Each structure stands twice: as structure tokens, then as C-alpha cells.
Amino acid sequence: MVKGSQSFIFDSQPVIIASATVGGPLEAEGPLSEDIDILHDDPYMGQDSFEKAEKLMIEEAAMKALEKAGVDKDEVGVFISGDLINQIIASSFAARTLGIPYLGIYGACSSSMEGLAIAASLVDGQKVKYVLTGASSHNNSAEKQYRYPNEYGAQKPPTSQWTVTGAGVCLLTFQGKGPRVIGATLGRIVDMGITDPFNMGAAMAPAAVDTIKAHFRDFGIGSDYYDLIVTGDLGAVGHKIALDKFKENGISINEKAFLDCGMMIYDRERQPQVFAGGSGCASSAVTIYGHLLNEMRKGKIKRLLAVATGALHSPLSYQQKESIPCIAHAVAIEM
Amino acid sequence: MPSNKNNLNLEQQKYKDFAQQREPKRPVLKNCIKAFIVGGSICAVGQIIQYFYINNFGYTEKNAGDPTAATLIIISIFLTGLGVYDDIAQWAGAGTAVPITGFANTISSAAIEHRSEGYVLGVGGNMFKVAGPVIVFGTFSAFAVAVVKMLINYLGGI
Known part of the structure; x- marks a missing residue:
């Protein structure tokens, strides 16, 4: 239902029945590490490029969320995902592995909530039963694309920020327990x-x-x-x-x-x-x-x-x- | 809304000032002192290496520069490969960027970064991504200075 000029209400109140997260080495040392399901201590995560590592994190988070909910991936109607790499290859390549109908989105770092809003709309409109939505970023792949080579010795100013290595995915449906x-x-x-x-x-x-x-x-x-x-x-x-x-x-x-x-x-x-x-x-x-x-x-x-x-x-x-x-x-x- | 940074509208200009008051400043003086110490230390190490080549391998003061530069480059690339050069550089700033070690770091870091795209298009194509402009404008300014020198000589010298 439309609410004001920029908002809408989801009348059926879609439920997040499961969510899962993956993190990298710095996130593992951070204060939220206990809430991260899968932690990697190597930025390559056993892959031969940072981009492949990022794809792996989305796959892991998606599979973990499905496992927690006890839902088979064939039951999921749409997978919505976004990331920061050119042409959102991490998301699209993860979707290739998952084999779920896929909507790739790009909202830079706002992709997570953009995905959640679209996912909730699809469930609320009763278009699909299960929607999986997520977003990812990888410190090294972001540095490589947006800034300088990772090992390049450039001095960063105190206003700069550190791109989080990780992925978060959640599964929405009509009913169930959860937020x-x-x-x-x-x-x-x-x-x-x-x-x-x-x-x-x-x-x-x-x-x-x-x-x-x-x-x-x-x-x-x-x-x-x-x-x-x-x-x-x-x-x-x-x-x-x-x-x-x-x-x-x-x-x-x-x-x-x-x-x-x-x-x-x-x-x-x-x-x-x-x-x-x-x-x-x-x-x-x-x-x-x-x-x-x-x-x-x-x-x-x-x-x-x-x-x-x-x-x-x-x-x-x-x-x-x-x-x-x-x-x-x-x-x-x-x- | 104008997008060029020189064409800020009133609201954008106001916001820029608003934001600037709330941003931590770059510690310029501290950075300069650190850069002076580290940059100077690298040059001192270079001097030691130069004396080492002069005293042990029969180089003269004139031609000992080449093996000295090569040694510093190797050390810099080694530290880049180990992944510590960027950490030192965050502390040292211009101290590690200005000497020849910084130049070696720009090339080796880009080469390492793009290894995943293959040796030709990845390493070869991107190796000079950061260093390229330095080479282009370094060569051009050398040319410009040489032309000035030639003109002065032609006009009778100083």
C-alpha cells in the first residue's frame, strides 16, 4: 500500500525466516564476529582472485540461510543480490551457481536495503513464496577497482573508510517466525x-x-x-x-x-x-x-x-x- | 543540480563548509616530520649501500649509483610482495613515496594486483597503471628542461 510520496507499507508483513552472514579476517577480529556464521582468515578464501572470493561468500551465505530455514533452493522463486564489482559479477556468478531465478541490482552500498525492499514487495504482492536477498563486498576487490592496488603505499586520510569483506543474505516468505x-x-x-x-x-x-x-x-x-x-x-x-x-x-x-x-x-x-x-x-x-x-x-x-x-x-x-x-x-x- | 566541483550551488557550498567543520583534519605537520625521518633514513641506507659497493666491489662514486638503486628497488619490491610496504607507507607517507623505493612499489603492487588477469593483459597491461603518469610527465619535463638548457647554451650560456 502506498504511504506518502516515497514509502509503502507491506500489508502482509513478510517474515525474514532466516538470515546468514559471512565475514573476512578483519571482521573476525571485530566486535560482531559472534554473529557472523562463516569467517574466513584469508582474503583469497582458497580462490585464485578476490572477485572469486567475493562470489564464494555470497554462495556460502545463501546456502547457510537456506540451511537454517530448511528450505531447498529449488523452492526459492527469486534471488536478489548486489555488490560493488563492475557489472556486479560476484552476485551474477553466485546466481549461476545457485541456479535460482535472479534479479541483479546495483545501489552501491545501499544494495542490501534496496534488495530487501524489492524482496518484501514481491512476497507482499504474492508473486513468489520464497525470496532470497543479499549483498556483498570485498575489501581487496573494492580497493582494486575504486582506488589503488592493494599493496600500493598511499597514505589514507583520517576520513577514509574500510570496505567490509563479507556477505549477508536473508530469506523472506509469507509466514513463519522471525522479524x-x-x-x-x-x-x-x-x-x-x-x-x-x-x-x-x-x-x-x-x-x-x-x-x-x-x-x-x-x-x-x-x-x-x-x-x-x-x-x-x-x-x-x-x-x-x-x-x-x-x-x-x-x-x-x-x-x-x-x-x-x-x-x-x-x-x-x-x-x-x-x-x-x-x-x-x-x-x-x-x-x-x-x-x-x-x-x-x-x-x-x-x-x-x-x-x-x-x-x-x-x-x-x-x-x-x-x-x-x-x-x-x-x-x-x-x- | 550542477555536478562540477567548481560550480557548487549555495546549498552545496553551505554543506561543504558544514561538513568540513566536522571532519578530522589530516595531521600535516606530523606527516611532514614522519616523512622527513623515514625519507631521510631510506636515503641514509642508500648511502651505506653505496659505500658498500665502493669499498668492496671496486665501484667509483660516479658509477656506484646504479647497483645502489637496484638494491633499493629489490628491497622495496620484496617488502611490497610481503605485504608490508603499504603499512609502512601509511605511517611514513611521502617518506616512502618520494624515494626510488616508492616508484618500485607502484609498479610491483600493480603487477601483483593484476596477476589474476593473466601475465600479458593483467600484469603487462596494468603494471604501469600508477607509475605511467610519472614516467610520461617525467620524460616530458626532462625534455622541456633540456630544450631550455640548449637554448641558453645557444644564446651564449650563463
Whole structure:
């Protein structure tokens, strides 16, 4: 059902009956490692390229989610996935292995919630019984594509972020036990003219604020409705900017109930190499589909607003001096 | 909405300032001191290697530069291969980027990175991805300086 100008409600409240996550070496040392199902201690994960390793993580997460739910992959109607590699090859190649009808999506780091919103719509519209949706990123494949060779000695500024190595997948259906997807607010592109790809938090923060504001407006609620509002990968810099932006706009936000996945997945004191925090599709996918859904299943969080933020630039657009267009999609999940 | 960074509208300009006030600054002075120490140390090590070649292998001060540079390049590539050069560089900044070791690192890191795309299109095609511009503009500026020198000589010299 349509709600306001940017949102919709899922009347049948699709259920996330299972979710699974995979992580890399740095995520294994991070504070959320206990909520990650499969951990790898080698970035190659036994494959001969980083891209193949990323594909493997999606396959593993998908198979683990199906195993947890006790659902056979032939029963799944659609597999929706996105990643950061050119032409989303990690997702498409994983879909080749899985053999499930496939929708590839690209929303940069917002792919996780973009996928969840589409998945919930398909289930809510009774188009398919089971939908599997996920997203992945790999630190080394992202560095290789977006920045410099991994072993190149370039000094990173303190505003830079660390692309999370991991994948998160969840399985939705009509009924069952688990967190329910209530509604979604799709974001508009917000471009505030930031051009520095080593400062993604500042670029994406206005998009997150815009979508969260639209969500409150469309649903006629305030931030106190949610136990937790979580952004995907703003990092410490973007998080602070977003908080101050809310203040500037006169929107009250409970600071303790406004967190960022990129800051949760790493311990920035102990893991200083991540600088401002985590980024990438897996930042939100691993934190939300792993840790946060587990917290909901334990009853610690009842109402969650998950806002995945994405920077929709490419190395080419950056070299052509274009600024970074950003987006954020919000999905409301309740237990 | 204008996309060029020089054409920010008022709202974008306001946001840029708003964001800048909330960003941690690059520690420029600290970085300069670190770069000075590390860059200087690399050059000191180079000097030791040069004396080593002069004293033990009969090189002269003039031609000992070649084996010295080669040795530094090998050490740099070795450290790149071990995956520690980028960690040192994060601490040292320009200290490891400016000496010849930095140049060796740009080429070897790109070569390692693209090994998965094969030796010809991967390693061969991407080896100079980072170093390429340095070679192109280094060669061009050498040419420009040479032309100036030639002109000065032609006009009677200094």
C-alpha cells in the first residue's frame, strides 16, 4: 500500500525466516564476529582472485540461510543480490551457481536495503513464496577497482573508510517466525557536491538524513517510534554530520538509538586501519542480517529502521570531476 | 543540480563548509616530520649501500649509483610482495613515496594486483597503471628542461 510520496507499507508483513552472514579476517577480529556464521582468515578464501572470493561468500551465505530455514533452493522463486564489482559479477556468478531465478541490482552500498525492499514487495504482492536477498563486498576487490592496488603505499586520510569483506543474505516468505518487514522508504538521489572518494561519510550523510526525514513524514512518526535507527556505512565522520544535520533541521533524534553499521562492525580503537569505520554493501548486510536480526530474535530490539546508504559514483565519474551522487533506502523491520 | 566541483550551488557550498567543520583534519605537520625521518633514513641506507659497493666491489662514486638503486628497488619490491610496504607507507607517507623505493612499489603492487588477469593483459597491461603518469610527465619535463638548457647554451650560456 502506498504511504506518502516515497514509502509503502507491506500489508502482509513478510517474515525474514532466516538470515546468514559471512565475514573476512578483519571482521573476525571485530566486535560482531559472534554473529557472523562463516569467517574466513584469508582474503583469497582458497580462490585464485578476490572477485572469486567475493562470489564464494555470497554462495556460502545463501546456502547457510537456506540451511537454517530448511528450505531447498529449488523452492526459492527469486534471488536478489548486489555488490560493488563492475557489472556486479560476484552476485551474477553466485546466481549461476545457485541456479535460482535472479534479479541483479546495483545501489552501491545501499544494495542490501534496496534488495530487501524489492524482496518484501514481491512476497507482499504474492508473486513468489520464497525470496532470497543479499549483498556483498570485498575489501581487496573494492580497493582494486575504486582506488589503488592493494599493496600500493598511499597514505589514507583520517576520513577514509574500510570496505567490509563479507556477505549477508536473508530469506523472506509469507509466514513463519522471525522479524517482519513492515514498510520501506525509497531514497532520492542527493548530491551535495562532495567529490572526495576518501570522504564518503560526508557525501552520503545528507542522503541518509533526507530518507529518514521522508520516512518520518510519510509514516507520521518520530524517531522515538524506533528502538534503533541504523545507517549502513556513514562511518564516524558521516554519523556526526548526520546527527548535526538532524539538529539543524529541528528533528529530535535519540543519539543512543542512532547508530551506524560501519562503526559497529569494527572496533576503531583496536583496528585503527579502518579509520572512520566500515563501508561497502557488506557493512550493512553483515551488521543487519547478522547482529541486528539476532538482537531482534532475542527480543532486545523490537522496532528497527535500517537505512543503507550508497555512493553512486564510479572511478570514471570521479576522474571526469563529477561529484558523488548518493542514495539511502530505509526498511522498517519489527519483531 | 550542477555536478562540477567548481560550480557548487549555495546549498552545496553551505554543506561543504558544514561538513568540513566536522571532519578530522589530516595531521600535516606530523606527516611532514614522519616523512622527513623515514625519507631521510631510506636515503641514509642508500648511502651505506653505496659505500658498500665502493669499498668492496671496486665501484667509483660516479658509477656506484646504479647497483645502489637496484638494491633499493629489490628491497622495496620484496617488502611490497610481503605485504608490508603499504603499512609502512601509511605511517611514513611521502617518506616512502618520494624515494626510488616508492616508484618500485607502484609498479610491483600493480603487477601483483593484476596477476589474476593473466601475465600479458593483467600484469603487462596494468603494471604501469600508477607509475605511467610519472614516467610520461617525467620524460616530458626532462625534455622541456633540456630544450631550455640548449637554448641558453645557444644564446651564449650563463
